[in-house]
Amino acid sequence: MGRVVIGMDPHKRSATIEVIDDREKVLARGRYGTDSVGYQEMLAAGRRFTDRVWAIEGCGGIGRHIAQRLVADGEPVLDVPAKLSARVRVFDTGQGRKTDPVDAHSVAVAGLRSPGLRQVAVDDATVVLRLLVDRRDELGRTRTETVSRIHHLLLELIPGGAKKFLTRGQASYLLRTAPPPVGIVAQTRHDLARELIEELTTIDAKIRAADKQLRQLVAAHGSTLTDLYGIGPSGAARLIGDIGDISRFRTAAHFASWNGTAPLEASSGDQRRHRLSRVGNRRINRVLHIMAIVQLRRDTPGRAYYRRRLAEGKTTMEALRALKRHLSDVVFKRMLRDATPKRTAGTGPGGHTGATLQSSADDPIPTAVSSDKSQPGPADNKPKTTSPQPLD
Numbered sequence: 329m330g331r332v333v334i335g336m337d338p339h340k341r342s343a344t345i346e347v348i349d350d351r352e353k354v355l356a357r358g359r360y361g362t363d364s365v366g367y368q369e370m371l372a373a374g375r376r377f378t379d380r381v382w383a384i385e386g387c388g389g390i391g392r393h394i395a396q397r398l399v400a401d402g403e404p405v406l407d408v409p410a411k412l413s414a415r416v417r418v419f420d421t422g423q424g425r426k427t428d429p430v431d432a433h434s435v436a437v438a439g440l441r442s443p444g445l446r447q448v449a450v451d452d453a454t455v456v457l458r459l460l461v462d463r464r465d466e467l468g469r470t471r472t473e474t475v476s477r478i479h480h481l482l483l484e485l486i487p488g489g490a491k492k493f494l495t496r497g498q499a500s501y502l503l504r505t506a507p508p509p510v511g512i513v514a515q516t517r518h519d520l521a522r523e524l525i526e527e528l529t530t531i532d533a534k535i536r537a538a539d540k541q542l543r544q545l546v547a548a549h550g551s552t553l554t555d556l557y558g559i560g561p562s563g564a565a566r567l568i569g570d571i572g573d574i575s576r577f578r579t580a581a582h583f584a585s586w587n588g589t590a591p592l593e594a595s596s597g598d599q600r601r602h603r604l605s606r607v608g609n610r611r612i613n614r615v616l617h618i619m620a621i622v623q624l625r626r627d628t629p630g631r632a633y634y635r636r637r638l639a640e641g642k643t644t645m646e647a648l649r650a651l652k653r654h655l656s657d658v659v660f661k662r663m664l665r666d667a668t669p670k671r672t673a674g675t676g677p678g679g680h681t682g683a684t685l686q687s688s689a690d691d692p693i694p695t696a697v698s699s700d701k702s703q704p705g706p707a708d709n710k711p712k713t714t715s716p717q718p719l720d
Contacts, residue, residue: 331379335408335436337428338362338384338391343370344428347377348436357429362394371401383408383439385431387448395448405448412438446576457545458569464538464562471531474524475499481521482506485514496528551666556658557628558619566615567659574663584656587612591649604649613652616659620651630655 332355337344340362347356355377360370374380380403387395387407395405417426417434439445478499483489485506490499503522509515543561546554546568553564577583584590588608623630630651637647 331381332377333436333440334374334377334380334382335432335434335439336382336384336391336394337431337435338386338394339428340390342366342428343394344432345370345374346429346432346436347374347380348433348440350440352437352440354433357432359428367394367397371398371403374403380404381406381439383435383445384448385413385435386410387446396451399448399450406439406445407448408435408438408442408445412442416441453545453549454569454572457542457549457565460538460542460545461562461565461569464535464542464565467531467535467538471528471535474528474531478521478524478528481517481524484517485509485521496525496532499525499528551663553659553662553666556619556662557626557630558622558655559615559659563615563618566611567663570609570612571663574660574667577660580657580660583660584653587616587656589613589616589649589653589656591653616652616655619655619659620648623651623655624648 332347332349335346335348342359342361343366344359345357346354348354356373358370358373360366360373374382382395382398382403382405384391384395384398384405385408386392387405391407395407398405413431413434416438417430420430420434420437475494479490479494482499482502486502490502499521503518503525506518509518539561542565543554546561546564549568551564551568553559553567554561559567574583577586581590585605586608588605588610590605592603592605594603620630624634633654634647634651637650638644642650
């Protein structure tokens with residue numbers, strides 16, 4: 329028997345599988361629990377086939393827990409995007425019905441017919457970064473909610489309230505210097521505001537600790553993303569954690585399409601136009617957006633690029649989108665350089681190892697293309713002849 333694909337529709341407490349061969353003939357089906365007993369039964373059912381590969385939908389989401397267990401047991405696992413299996417289901421018979429067995433069949437067919445699917449690997453340090461930056465984002469949202477509640481209470485205690493960007497020290501000073509509360513309602517507001525300010529102190533301390541930890545982990549990872557203007561430790565950790573292996577993107581255009589900075593073509597006939605892409609990884613898109621805004625605030629190459637686009641007749645939003653698209657290429661190039669092992673040996677007779685990755689193009693906004701090439705050997709020192717200059 330040739331290679332078989334075991335398609336799986338995973339859930340929290342159960343998983344439905346279907347086994348097909350290279351001609352899409354169904355060889356086996358089953359529904360198993362995800363507890364220890366059910367998992368072992370499913371693993372034994374899959375191991376009946378020697379040449380096998382597991383295709384699981386959503387290995388970055390609901391399918392992560394079962395995919396990592398299979399990889400830890402030495403099983404080959406392919407990550408099938410949910411959109412890909414949905415397309416298979418729509419074009420299959422059954423009029424687009426969505427059940428667990430139908431989903432498992434669609435995943436199996438997608439795993440069989442789709443080249444270039446990502447093979448799932450054991451969780452590494454990039455997962456640690458993703459977990460910690462998720463926690464950092466949660467702290468940021470909690471801080472925003474806490475400050476908003478403090479604003480609401482101070483507006484009732486102080487005429488005019490507080491300014492928009494409020495720190496813990498400023499809020500504490502305003503509360504201390506506010507008129508003494510009169511009545512049980514004002515006293516309750518005063519007590520709640522004091523309690524929220526104490527919570528804000530704790531949250532700020534956790535945010536500082538999280539930033540320090542992320543900075544250390546990014547540096548230990550060997551990344552130089554924080555050297556790019558507009559990317560801090562949280563942004564660098566988000567890029568590393570969500571992207572993982574940058575080499576899975578064939579080109580910078582592929583990466584831009586994935587993160588949603590590449591515009592979508594909407595041409596018709598002789599009319600050529602593009603529209604804003606609202607798909608892609610929105611968290612990475614947000615990092616690039618923040619990077620673009622920060623560069624616009626200072627005299628940076630990003631601001632110069634933005635102004636050139638405005639001079640070409642683009643609107644402010646179109647110029648900003650063009651800048652984000654350009655910064656996507658910058659991040660892609662920098663991550664490729666960080667992922668490339670530095671060669672310290674094996675140089676040729678000329679002392680070169682090949683095309684260098686460090687050139688004048690490696691700026692926040694590259695404006696040139698590197699043309700460094702390796703030399704076959706030492707250059708011969710020959711006298712140079714001066715060519716006659718043409719007459720004007």
